[in-house]
Amino acid sequence: DVSRVAGIAHQAAVAKVTFVALVDRPGIAQTIFAALTIRQVHADLIVQNIGHQGRTDLSFTVPESDMEAASEAADEVRENVDAQSVTVKGGLAKVSVVGAGLSSSLEYASIMVGTLGELGINIDMISTSGIRITCVIDGDRVHEAVRALHRAFRLGGEDSWSATA
Amino acid sequence: DVSRVAGIAHQAAVAKVTFVALVDRPGIAQTIFAALTIRQVHADLIVQNIGHQGRTDLSFTVPESDMEAASEAADEVRENVDAQSVTVKGGLAKVSVVGAGLSSSLEYASIMVGTLGELGINIDMISTSGIRITCVIDGDRVHEAVRALHRAFRLGGEDSWSATA
Numbered sequence: 001d002v003s004r005v006a007g008i009a010h011q012a013a014v015a016k017v018t019f020v021a022l023v024d025r026p027g028i029a030q031t032i033f034a035a036l037t038i039r040q041v042h043a044d045l046i047v048q049n050i051g052h053q054g055r056t057d058l059s060f061t062v063p064e065s066d067m068e069a070a071s072e073a074a075d076e077v078r079e080n081v082d083a084q085s086v087t088v089k090g091g092l093a094k095v096s097v098v099g100a101g102l103s104s105s106l107e108y109a110s111i112m113v114g115t116l117g118e119l120g121i122n123i124d125m126i127s128t129s130g131i132r133i134t135c136v137i138d139g140d141r142v143h144e145a146v147r148a149l150h151r152a153f154r155l156g157g158e159d160s161w162s163a164t165a
Numbered sequence: 166d167v168s169r170v171a172g173i174a175h176q177a178a179v180a181k182v183t184f185v186a187l188v189d190r191p192g193i194a195q196t197i198f199a200a201l202t203i204r205q206v207h208a209d210l211i212v213q214n215i216g217h218q219g220r221t222d223l224s225f226t227v228p229e230s231d232m233e234a235a236s237e238a239a240d241e242v243r244e245n246v247d248a249q250s251v252t253v254k255g256g257l258a259k260v261s262v263v264g265a266g267l268s269s270s271l272e273y274a275s276i277m278v279g280t281l282g283e284l285g286i287n288i289d290m291i292s293t294s295g296i297r298i299t300c301v302i303d304g305d306r307v308h309e310a311v312r313a314l315h316r317a318f319r320l321g322g323e324d325s326w327s328a329t330a
């Protein structure tokens with residue numbers, strides 16, 4: 001039942017900045033975001049997953065046009081949070097399935113990642129909420145992904161918008 | 166300017182299942198979600214961040230009442246996705262700041278993680294979208310966190326709801 005899906009959103013020219021292996025203790029994320037806020041870095045998506053041996057990675061996406069500034073800001077904070085390194089990757093895109101109650105079943109996420117998997121598109125990051133499932137993928141594949149997701153969720157061409165995915 | 170924040174949502178009794186170090190190639194997420202869908206596992210939050218040396222972790226949260234079933238389902242799929250292990254952690258909670266246009270500035274995320282950092286509450290996972298910033302934290306600290314976030318975002322007691330954070 002794909003009726004819960006309202007549309008497909010996408011955003012091209014996305015970059016990702018990652019603090020690799022930072023210390024996983026209270027106050028570390030605070031140090032990072034306070035420093036990035038002062039430098040007026042605008043992050044779209046922020047993702048942190050499980051840590052291992054007391055360290056974890058924290059990533060955020062920015063428009064590719066902000067990649068330089070974001071990377072510089074992250075480098076300045078790196079030592080304060082004892083991150084092993086800061087990595088930056090451009091040429092990415094975000095693609096999102098948008099609707100209501102998408103987390104009521106894994107069916108929606110399954111159709112989305114299944115569609116990308118069939119096309120051989122690797123998923124670089126995943127972030128979901130009740131109304132949105134977002135995958136970060138290679139920027140070269142975004143239009144192909146959007147078209148295929150339209151078909152998979154039986155949407156017309158007009159149910160698509162480019163902006164904040 | 167905290168006027169964009171509509172309220173604080175939280176969900177107690179949350180568990181997290183993680184596929185540790187699975188192969189980072191197309192179709193892997195598809196295999197996972199197809200298998201979990203068949204077994205009717207309901208995941209709230211799905212997070213995957215950057216990979217290292219061709220492997221990455223993929224986590225999802227479930228209500229603690231589904232922890233057993235979710236962990237068994239994940240174990241059955243583990244070999245198909247060549248994950249080093251599957252870990253399960255209960256006793257967690259989700260707390261979310263909810264509003265519109267929250268990704269317009271890192272200020273909101275910064276106040277949220279700053280509030281948790283001041284209390285010495287460790288952030289286990291982070292996931293954001295334009296209308297929601299969610300942190301997974303230790304379940305014992307959820308009520309303290311919700312109260313402090315109300316103060317930090319200058320909300321009245323009635324701007325809070327417990328449900329899908």
Ligand SMILES: C[C@@H](O)[C@H](N)C(=O)O
Pocket residue numbers: 022023024025026027028029030048056058282286287288289
């Ligand atoms: C890594 C970072 O999120 C840390 N766990 C914190 O609470 O600040």
Ligand SMILES: C[C@@H](O)[C@H](N)C(=O)O
Pocket residue numbers: 117121122123124187188189190191192193194195213221223
């Ligand atoms: C790890 C998993 O997301 C993989 N990258 C995939 O595309 O399926």
